[in-house]
Amino acid sequence: MKSRMAYPYIVWLSMFIVLPLLLILYYGLTAVDGSFTLDNFQRFIDPIYLRVLWRSVELALLSTAICLVLGYPMAMIIAKTEIKRRNLMVLLFILPMWMNFLLRTYAWMTLLGRNGVINNILGWAGLPELNLLYNASAVVLGMVYNFLPFMVLPIYTVLSKMDQSYIEAAKDLGANNRKVFWKVIFPLSLPGVISGVTMVFMPAVSTFVIPRLLGGGQLMLIGNLVEQQFSYVGDWNFGSAISIVMMLFILISMALMTRFDKEQQGGVGLW
Amino acid sequence: MFLVLLGILFPMMTGCSDQETLYVYNWGDYIDESVLRDFEEEFDVRIVYETYATNEDMIVKIRSGGSRYDVAIPSDYMIERMINEELLREINMDRITNYHYVKEDLKNLDFDPDNRFSVPYMWGTVGIIYNTTMVDDVVDSWEILWDETYEGDILMMDSQRDSIGITLLKLGYSLNSRDEDELEEAKQELIRQKPLVLAYVVDEGKDMMVAEEAALAVVWSGDAVIMMEENEDLEYVIPKEGSNLWFDNMVIPTTSENPELAEEFINFMTRPEIAQRNAEYIGYSTPNLGAMELLDDEITGNPAAYPPDEMLENLEVFQDPGDFLSVYDRIWTEVKAH
Known part of the structure; x- marks a missing residue:
């Protein structure tokens, strides 16, 4: 019974995950005429492309760090509120995500633009106009804004399920609040932190819409490079090779994180 | 089911x-x-x-x-x-x-x-659309897109063929150039121009020019007509060095x-x-x-x-660059990643 239930999932998985992956692998490892080659990867090992990769990783890491710093206290606040208000808070937090991602990003363009809302308010107050849009900060802002819920929710889940007796025990044994947090709460919440970090880092490192809209195309990230290969140059082979490099990169960083997690936790993960 | x-x-x-x-x-x-x-x-x-x-x-x-x-x-x-x-x-x-x-x-x-x-x-052309209240100089050349007076007021097209093409024209070459030296020169020009550019856009550029977020932009003529309908201060010019006819x-x-x-x-x-x-x-x-x-x-x-017909003579149609497309792509990536 159990195995028969699995068939639809297996069909789904192979059609929409395994097959596309194999296709990407095929394109990445072949030339235009279909012969086997490693040229696509060789081409990627070039300072300009590596710089693009590095810049994407840098911005994604920065956004992830900001999300963590902003998201952790948020998750704690939600986890500590009484259950009725807590659900409302989670709902309010998720509500913006019901709106289209592009729409939310466009909204930031209206807010940050030269004649945008923020600059209008500044002008009103007699303050000088700021260049808020089309730079790296705007891109990071866009990433943090869009991906923050992915950080908050897993941490919140872990925190709200945490056994309160550990905390009480620590307090009984004379630990002050700071010590309780760093020695008990934070280590216990690591699985949530790790899944939050992964869920923010992955979309952040591969996004191409945010740098295009909020970065004004001034910053080229790895997602833009892939998109350029597919929709403008028509070089599916190189585009696939870049995607493979990116996937490997994400895979390695995830492996490192889970290893770190195991060392700390003895293998209790969220997923 | x-x-x-x-x-x-x-x-x-x-x-x-x-x-x-x-x-x-x-x-x-x-x-x-x-x-x-x-x-x-x-x-x-x-x-x-x-x-x-x-x-x-x-x-x-x-x-x-x-x-x-x-x-x-x-x-x-x-x-x-x-x-x-x-x-x-x-x-x-x-x-x-x-x-x-x-x-x-x-x-x-x-x-x-x-x-x-x-x-x-x-059919149509590629040209410069500019806001007459924000630009005092005469706009008749691609050079104006490299003019430091307009730092942070310029929108370039996020399209490799078009952006490299107009740079080649500015340098006096053909926009279908297949000469690596000419393309290298164009790349240097585009890198030099980058600090002056507010953003590289395609469709978003329309709204930005209408909302006066920038003073000058490279656009397709069809879009220019629509923008000019929405903002009376906008003017469209095909630069004297020639342009693309598409x-x-x-x-x-x-x-x-x-x-x-x-x-x-x-x-x-x-x-x-x-x-x-x-x-x-x-x-x-x-x-x-x-x-x-x-x-x-x-x-x-x-x-x-x-x-007018006499202007058409100055315009060039894109040719398929074939394998040379990868050179264009590389140059554009270098400019954008700079």
């Missing part, structure tokens, strides 16, 4: 088969769809209409087979590539009785020398199973009343003289949309 659904849908789909079906593949938002309905009525056929976002998306889909498009509307250099790859069927021009309406100097261009494969649909032409891909009907459709679209309605809706320039006569003088008198 799925099988049941198929069981219901399948007879429905085959049920229409006594009526002929025409598959049309076009750019997004690039036709007055009521024109399609009229064709369906007049010829008692059904049109399946699909759209694409870039020429490259389109060619990939046609090349891979499995589709049965009867009519597509690619741009100039892509038509050249499709002819070379033998993806296009020759059009029987005897059946395109309205072809004589097409303006003479927009026929027989390099990408399809005798118009054996394509019939012009829309075409989107109707073609019949080899995937077509009904080329006669496709020819009927192309002829229908070239009919003056239809071409006029279509041009009015899209806002781009029609190559159809019959349609131009029917259009408002205000539209045809606008030099942004319909530049």
Whole structure:
């Protein structure tokens, strides 16, 4: 019974995950005429492309760090509120995500633009106009804004399920609040932190819409490079090779994180 | 459940088969769809209409087979590539009785020398749109996009062929250059220009110029006409060094199973009343003289949309760079990643 239930999932998985992956692998490892080659990867090992990769990783890491710093206290606040208000808070937090991602990003363009809302308010107050849009900060802002819920929710889940007796025990044994947090709460919440970090880092490192809209195309990230290969140059082979490099990169960083997690936790993960 | 659904849908789909079906593949938002309905009525056929976002998306889909498009509307250099790859069927021009309406100097261009494969649909130029309240200098050259007075006020196109092309023209070269040194020079120019550029945009540029977020932008003429309607301070110029002349032409891909009907459709679209309605809706320039006569003088008198003939001589059509495309791509990546 159990195995028969699995068939639809297996069909789904192979059609929409395994097959596309194999296709990407095929394109990445072949030339235009279909012969086997490693040229696509060789081409990627070039300072300009590596710089693009590095810049994407840098911005994604920065956004992830900001999300963590902003998201952790948020998750704690939600986890500590009484259950009725807590659900409302989670709902309010998720509500913006019901709106289209592009729409939310466009909204930031209206807010940050030269004649945008923020600059209008500044002008009103007699303050000088700021260049808020089309730079790296705007891109990071866009990433943090869009991906923050992915950080908050897993941490919140872990925190709200945490056994309160550990905390009480620590307090009984004379630990002050700071010590309780760093020695008990934070280590216990690591699985949530790790899944939050992964869920923010992955979309952040591969996004191409945010740098295009909020970065004004001034910053080229790895997602833009892939998109350029597919929709403008028509070089599916190189585009696939870049995607493979990116996937490997994400895979390695995830492996490192889970290893770190195991060392700390003895293998209790969220997923 | 799925099988049941198929069981219901399948007879429905085959049920229409006594009526002929025409598959049309076009750019997004690039036709007055009521024109399609009229064709369906007049010829008692059904049109399946699909759209694409870039020429490259389109060619990939046609090349891979499995589709049965009867009519597509690619741009100039892509038509050249499709002819070379033998993806296009020759059009029987005897059946395109309205072809004589097409303006003479927009026929027989390099990408399809005798118009054996394509019939012009829309055309236009690339130029600079600027806000007269924000720019005091005379705008008549691509040089102004490198003028430090306008630092942070310039919008460039996020399109490698166009941006590299205008830089080559500024340097006095052809925008179809295949000379690595010339392209290297263009790359240096674009890198030098980068600090002055507010953003590299495509469609977002329209709203930004209308909202006065920038002073100067490189745009396609069709978009310029729409922007100028929305903001009276905007002005469009084709720089003196020359520019790009582009075409989107109707073609019949080899995937077509009904080329006669496709020819009927192309002829229908070239009919003056239809071409006029279509041009009015899209806002781009029609190559159809019959349609131009029917259009408002205000539209045809606008030099942004319909530049005087002597200006056309200075314009160059993109050629398919073939393998050299990867050089363009590399240069553009270097500029953007700088």
